[in-house]
Amino acid sequence: xxxxxxxxxxxPTEPYLHxxxxxxxxxxxxxxxxxxxxxVLGRYRLTDRMPDVYQATAMxxxxxxxxxxxxxxxxxxxxPVRRAFYLSLExxxxxxxxxxxxxxxxxxxxxDALHALAIEMEExxxxxxxxxLGNGGLGRxxxxxxxxxxxxxxxxxxxxxRYRYGIFRQRISDGRQIEDPxxxxxxxxxxxxxxxDESLVVQFGGWTECYAAQxxxxxxxxxWVGTEDVLAVPFDIxxxxxxxxxxxxxxxxxxxATSEFNLDEFNAGSYTESVAAKNAAENITMVLYPNATSENxxxxxxxxxxxxxxxxxQDVLREWCRHHPGQFDKFDDFHCFQLNDTHPAIxxxxxxxxxxxxxGLGWDRAFAITQKSMAYTNHTLLPExxxxxxxxxxxxxxxxxxxxxxxxxxxxxxxxADRWPGDEARQRRxxxxxxxxxxxxxxxxxxxxGSFSVNGVAELHSQLLTERLFRDFHELWPExxxxxxxxxxxxxxxxxxxxxxxxxxxxxxGPQWRRDLCLLRELESFADDPGFRKLWRDARQRNKTRMLAxxxxxxxxxxxxDMLIDVQVKRIHEYKRQLLNALHxxxxxARLCAGMTIxxxxxxxLIGGKAAPGYVMAKTIIKLINNVATIINGDERxxxxxxxxxxxxxxxxxxxxxxxxxxxxVQISTAGKEASGTGNMKFMLNGAMTIGxxxxxxxxxxxxxxxxxxxxxxxxxxxxxxxxxxxxxxxIISASSDFxxxxxxxxxxxxxxxxxxxxxxxxxxxxxxxxxWMTAADFExxxxxxxxxxxxxxxxxxxTRMSIANCAAAGRFSSDRTIADYNSEIWRLASLQT
Ligand code: 26Q
Numbered sequence: 001x002x003x004x005x006x007x008x009x010x011x012p013t014e015p016y017l018h019x020x021x022x023x024x025x026x027x028x029x030x031x032x033x034x035x036x037x038x039x040v041l042g043r044y045r046l047t048d049r050m051p052d053v054y055q056a057t058a059m060x061x062x063x064x065x066x067x068x069x070x071x072x073x074x075x076x077x078x079x080p081v082r083r084a085f086y087l088s089l090e091x092x093x094x095x096x097x098x099x100x101x102x103x104x105x106x107x108x109x110x111x112d113a114l115h116a117l118a119i120e121m122e123e124x125x126x127x128x129x130x131x132x133l134g135n136g137g138l139g140r141x142x143x144x145x146x147x148x149x150x151x152x153x154x155x156x157x158x159x160x161x162r163y164r165y166g167i168f169r170q171r172i173s174d175g176r177q178i179e180d181p182x183x184x185x186x187x188x189x190x191x192x193x194x195x196x197d198e199s200l201v202v203q204f205g206g207w208t209e210c211y212a213a214q215x216x217x218x219x220x221x222x223x224w225v226g227t228e229d230v231l232a233v234p235f236d237i238x239x240x241x242x243x244x245x246x247x248x249x250x251x252x253x254x255x256x257a258t259s260e261f262n263l264d265e266f267n268a269g270s271y272t273e274s275v276a277a278k279n280a281a282e283n284i285t286m287v288l289y290p291n292a293t294s295e296n297x298x299x300x301x302x303x304x305x306x307x308x309x310x311x312x313x314q315d316v317l318r319e320w321c322r323h324h325p326g327q328f329d330k331f332d333d334f335h336c337f338q339l340n341d342t343h344p345a346i347x348x349x350x351x352x353x354x355x356x357x358x359x360g361l362g363w364d365r366a367f368a369i370t371q372k373s374m375a376y377t378n379h380t381l382l383p384e385x386x387x388x389x390x391x392x393x394x395x396x397x398x399x400x401x402x403x404x405x406x407x408x409x410x411x412x413x414x415x416x417a418d419r420w421p422g423d424e425a426r427q428r429r430x431x432x433x434x435x436x437x438x439x440x441x442x443x444x445x446x447x448x449x450g451s452f453s454v455n456g457v458a459e460l461h462s463q464l465l466t467e468r469l470f471r472d473f474h475e476l477w478p479e480x481x482x483x484x485x486x487x488x489x490x491x492x493x494x495x496x497x498x499x500x501x502x503x504x505x506x507x508x509x510g511p512q513w514r515r516d517l518c519l520l521r522e523l524e525s526f527a528d529d530p531g532f533r534k535l536w537r538d539a540r541q542r543n544k545t546r547m548l549a550x551x552x553x554x555x556x557x558x559x560x561x562d563m564l565i566d567v568q569v570k571r572i573h574e575y576k577r578q579l580l581n582a583l584h585x586x587x588x589x590a591r592l593c594a595g596m597t598i599x600x601x602x603x604x605x606l607i608g609g610k611a612a613p614g615y616v617m618a619k620t621i622i623k624l625i626n627n628v629a630t631i632i633n634g635d636e637r638x639x640x641x642x643x644x645x646x647x648x649x650x651x652x653x654x655x656x657x658x659x660x661x662x663x664x665x666v667q668i669s670t671a672g673k674e675a676s677g678t679g680n681m682k683f684m685l686n687g688a689m690t691i692g693x694x695x696x697x698x699x700x701x702x703x704x705x706x707x708x709x710x711x712x713x714x715x716x717x718x719x720x721x722x723x724x725x726x727x728x729x730x731x732i733i734s735a736s737s738d739f740x741x742x743x744x745x746x747x748x749x750x751x752x753x754x755x756x757x758x759x760x761x762x763x764x765x766x767x768x769x770x771x772x773w774m775t776a777a778d779f780e781x782x783x784x785x786x787x788x789x790x791x792x793x794x795x796x797x798x799x800t801r802m803s804i805a806n807c808a809a810a811g812r813f814s815s816d817r818t819i820a821d822y823n824s825e826i827w828r829l830a831s832l833q834t
């Protein structure tokens with residue numbers, strides 16, 4: 001096709017097609033639906049098969065994103081603008097149909113279109129399968145960030161992996177977790193567009209060669225040869241901003257064999273081997289690793305990380321070179337890569353490789369560019385969760401990248417030796433290679449060395465990073481360190497999840513809080529208005545009724561609507577202390593059995609979350625929760641006053657129904673262990689009360705809402721540190737009659753009559769003076785705080801005022817605020833709308 005061009009040196013004008021934008025009225029949407037249902041899906045009678053109805057609805061909606069998507073692309077394409085790229089191994093998107101309609105402002109029209117066909121919108125929305133390409137907080141944060149970037153009209157693209165299987169589906173059988181594969185693509189995924197023409201090659205294995213460049217004066221160059229090559233095929237997902245005409249892109253890479261059959265092997269008769277090789281290539285993007293903290297040393301995981309980093313950087317460089325061939329001086333003025341934890345940190349070395357080996361830059365220029373365009377976000381304080389890779393594996397899989405990392409290390413260590421002569425201990429601590437045992441690469445150190453920005457995700461977390469985990473690096477490069485407190489998108493987590501409460505808020509302060517969540521502060525002036533309180537309480541009660549209907553269905557339970565609903569949902573991990581929650585439920589039960597009081601409120605304890613398949617202790621805790629729940633719920637003497645249920649297969653969609661209906665949000669990690677938490681923010685935003693420790697973002701939630709509206713308990717980071725050397729859980733247990741009764745019940749086998757010994761490890765961990773999570777230390781204070789919750793709950797006037805106060809104070813936990821902070825302090829992007 002002929003290309004029209006201009007001669008001012010700017011890029012040629014592409015021959016764009018300009019199809020007429022599809023109309024957005026209900027009748028046009030109805031016709032699009034019918035077209036998709038009949039002429040695309042080949043169905044001609046409306047049936048109950050919701051997957052097809054959902055697909056056709058999604059297609060009708062998708063058509064209406066396309067014009068703005070194309071416009072957004074043209075805007076960043078015509079004249080180069082500074083852009084940011086979010087690199088993440090995880091995106092926990094959840095469902096997209098309703099959020100897309102909501103952001104495009106066509107929810108009502110779509111509802112009418114379906115209604116005209118006698119279809120209920122709610123059922124169509126429910127037919128969508130969650131896109132579960134993430135484990136938990138880190139992956140969901142990436143999804144909230146994409147929504148906020150588009151809503152703020154910032155030119156930010158996401159890069160990730162299109163896993164064939166997302167996070168496993170959890171089933172509970174006999175109280176134990178069973179994992180089933182999540183084949184989320186089986187019915188087809190209407191939100192993605194494959195761009196096979198933009199595929200790229202990613203190399204693995206092989207070796208490096210040194211060769212002389214054309215001119216003798218030029219330095220030697222390196223090439224990476226003898227590699228096994230894998231094709232990276234991009235699939236684009238639109239990311240619409242909130243009613244602003246912007247649609248950004250999430251680009252997910254899928255691995256494909258470079259050719260269907262390796263002809264040489266085929267001719268040599270190795271048909272089966274060549275098909276097997278194709279399989280090996282495609283395995284790279286087969287499955288999401290289901291660990292919520294790092295499980296180190298798995299080769300396939302390293303392949304995934306490099307696959308993402310290499311394909312994404314090549315993609316960006318290709319685009320840059322189309323317009324600025326060979327001109328890298330301004331590259332870092334136009335590009336910023338945000339690394340979501342160390343998972344994509346290999347990008348530091350890969351950008352060096354591409355700039356030097358492919359584009360011919362020397363080390364110093366390449367490093368200056370790399371270091372000015374990379375920024376790293378840390379999400380953990382647990383030292384055991386820091387990623388490391390065996391040097392030997394790295395050398396075998398990515399030999400050229402290892403060379404580059406070792407050179408970065410040599411130069412950094414020289415800098416350290418210069419600043420602190422003779423301090424070899426410091427060099428060993430900071431080295432990119434841990435040489436205390438088998439040599440291991442420390443990915444966090446690589447990320448810090450190769451970035452201009454390092455941030456934590458809540459104030460306390462960022463402070464602990466600079467004072468503890470990365471203290472040495474903070475001494476060397478203090479200007480790199482900063483905080484960006486997490487947030488959640490108010491569109492999904494209040495507007496969509498809680499339409500009832502949203503309408504009440506709109507009636508008081510108008511609808512603008514969806515763009516500026518700090519406007520919720522205005523609700524404070526309504527907190528003492530009896531009429532408003534009633535509206536608030538009624539809306540929340542309706543949510544609770546809806547939630548309990550679902551929970552009762554899922555758990556085959558009979559929870560009634562005036563119980564205090566106490567919810568802890570998050571990945572199962574010892575540091576999050578679901579065990580402490582279970583101990584408290586046992587305390588209440590033991591008191592009831594002994595004829596004692598448990599406070600005025602009748603209570604239902606809900607716990608949900610997935611355990612990493614290899615995390616034995618986490619799985620035992622699930623089994624314990626289920627067994628305790630069975631005993632408690634089965635006791636006719638007490639089950640009108642106390643119930644407990646485990647929610648199977650907790651996911652994004654389940655949170656959308658829990659946050660609006662929960663009374664109490666349980667955020668009880670050991671102080672200093674939870675980087676931020678984001679579930680805490682979702683509950684608060686929906687008017688639930690928090691019972692929590694001074695950990696992660698709880699600290700800032702408490703500060704925002706005030707001590708009168710928060711149930712604080714537990715030791716602080718400093719108190720934990722001070723207690724640790726003489727921590728004596730057995731004395732703590734003996735000193736409390738409640739705690740002794742709980743341990744007595746646990747240890748006498750009340751909860752495992754037919755399976756003696758199965759909870760021994762759990763019991764031992766509570767009694768262990770070296771228990772890293774110090775569960776026993778906070779038992780008493782947790783119990784007292786729970787008693788205060790119970791008393792507050794039955795004073796409905798007071799509880800409602802507190803609920804309003806929580807929502808009113810949630811403004812700063814919008815991911816719009818978080819992204820505005822990333823932008824003003826790290827990315828420095830211009831809005832596409834000014
Ligand atoms: C690493 C290597 C190999 C396999 C798996 C992993 C891996 C995968 C996921 C390591 C960690 C994760 C996820 C971590 C995570 O979700 N962290 C949470 O991030 C949230 C967003 O910042 C915080 O709110 C939480 O406090 C933090 O726990």
